[in-house]
Amino acid sequence: MADPTMVQDRMQAKKEVRRIKNLPTVPGIVAKISRIVENPETSVNDVGRLISQDQVLSAKVLRMANSAFFGMSRKISSISQALVILGFEVVKGLVLTSSVFDMIQKSMAGLWEHSIGCAAASGVIASYLGRDDAEEVLVAGLLHDLGKVVLALNLPEEMKLVRDKVERENLYFYEAENLLLDFNHAEIGEWLAEHWNLPESLAEPMRLHHKPEKAVLKPEWTSIVHVADVIIRAKGFGNGGDAMVPSVSPAAWEILGLKKTDFLPILELLEPKLNSLKDLTALN
Numbered sequence: 522m523a524d525p526t527m528v529q530d531r532m533q534a535k536k537e538v539r540r541i542k543n544l545p546t547v548p549g550i551v552a553k554i555s556r557i558v559e560n561p562e563t564s565v566n567d568v569g570r571l572i573s574q575d576q577v578l579s580a581k582v583l584r585m586a587n588s589a590f591f592g593m594s595r596k597i598s599s600i601s602q603a604l605v606i607l608g609f610e611v612v613k614g615l616v617l618t619s620s621v622f623d624m625i626q627k628s629m630a631g632l633w634e635h636s637i638g639c640a641a642a643s644g645v646i647a648s649y650l651g652r653d654d655a656e657e658v659l660v661a662g663l664l665h666d667l668g669k670v671v672l673a674l675n676l677p678e679e680m681k682l683v684r685d686k687v688e689r690e691n692l693y694f695y696e697a698e699n700l701l702l703d704f705n706h707a708e709i710g711e712w713l714a715e716h717w718n719l720p721e722s723l724a725e726p727m728r729l730h731h732k733p734e735k736a737v738l739k740p741e742w743t744s745i746v747h748v749a750d751v752i753i754r755a756k757g758f759g760n761g762g763d764a765m766v767p768s769v770s771p772a773a774w775e776i777l778g779l780k781k782t783d784f785l786p787i788l789e790l791l792e793p794k795l796n797s798l799k800d801l802t803a804l805n
C-alpha cells in the first residue's frame with residue numbers, strides 16, 4: 522500500500538501547481554465543442570461549422586488532416602469532411618493540438634517536432650499491428666508530453682533546474698524531474714487532461730508513457746506511445762528534453778506482441794512519413 526504521507530505530499534504538490542501557477546485554460550474552441558456535443562441534437566455539420574468559424578484554426582487542422590500522418594488518398598477539403606473521414610475524437614485532438622501549437626512552440630525548442638514525430642510513429646506502429654484505431658493512437662502520441670509545456674511555461678525556474686541537472690548528470694528528463702520536483706511531466710499531463718476534460722483514454726498515455734506496465738484502461742495505446750517515444754528519440758527527430766534513448770520496457774514488448782525484428786519494418790514505414798512531416802514543423 523502507498524505510504525499515506527507520500528500520497529498526501531503528492532496531493533499537495535498537485536494542488537500547489539494548480540493554485541500557484543494556474544494550469545493553462547482549455548482553448549475556448551475545444552471547450553465549446555465539448556459543450557455542444559453533449560446536446561443530442563448536435564450534428565457533424567454543427568461541429569464543422571463551429572470549427573470553421575475560426576479560419577486560422579481550421580487551416581491548421583486541415584493541414585494536419587492532409588499531412589503524412591494519415592496518408593489519405595484524396596484531399597480533405599473541409600472540416601465536415603475531416604469529421605466524417607477521421608472521426609470526431611481525432612478532429613477534436615487535432616483542434617486541441619492546433620490551438621496549443623503556439624504554446625508548444627514557445628515552451629521548448631524541438632518539442633513540437635518530438636510530438637509530431639511521436640504521433641507519426643504511434644500511427645505507424647498501430648497500423649503495423651493491424652489496429653483499426655491508428656488515428657486515435659496518433660492523437661495520444663501527439664499529446665503525450667504536454668506536461669512539459671506546462672512545466673516550461675508555468676514553472677520556468679523549475680524547468681531550468683531540471684534541464685541543468687539533465688545536462689550535468691546525463692539523466693533522463695523525468696529522472697531529473699523526480700529528483701528535483703517530486704512530480705514529473707507525465708503527472709502534470711494527467712492533471713492537464715483532467716482540467717481539460719480529455720477522455721481517460723488520452724489521459725492514460727500522457728500519465729504512463731514512461732511506465733506502460735501500469736496502464737489498465739488502454740495498455741496498448743500507452744505501450745504504442747512508449748515505443749514511439751523511444752523510436753523517435755533514437756531517430757533524433759526533435760527534442761524530448763534530453764539526448765538519451767531509453768530501452769523499450771519489457772512490458773510494452775509483451776503487451777504489443779512485438780519482437781526486436783519488427784523494428785526494421787516499422788522504421789522503414791516511418792521514414793517517408795517523417796520526411797514529409799517537415800512541412801508541419803512550422804504550422805503558421
Ligand SMILES: [Fe+2]
Nearest residue numbers: 665666706730
Ligand atoms: Fe515523456
Ligand SMILES: [Fe+2]
Nearest residue numbers: 665666750761
Ligand atoms: Fe516524449
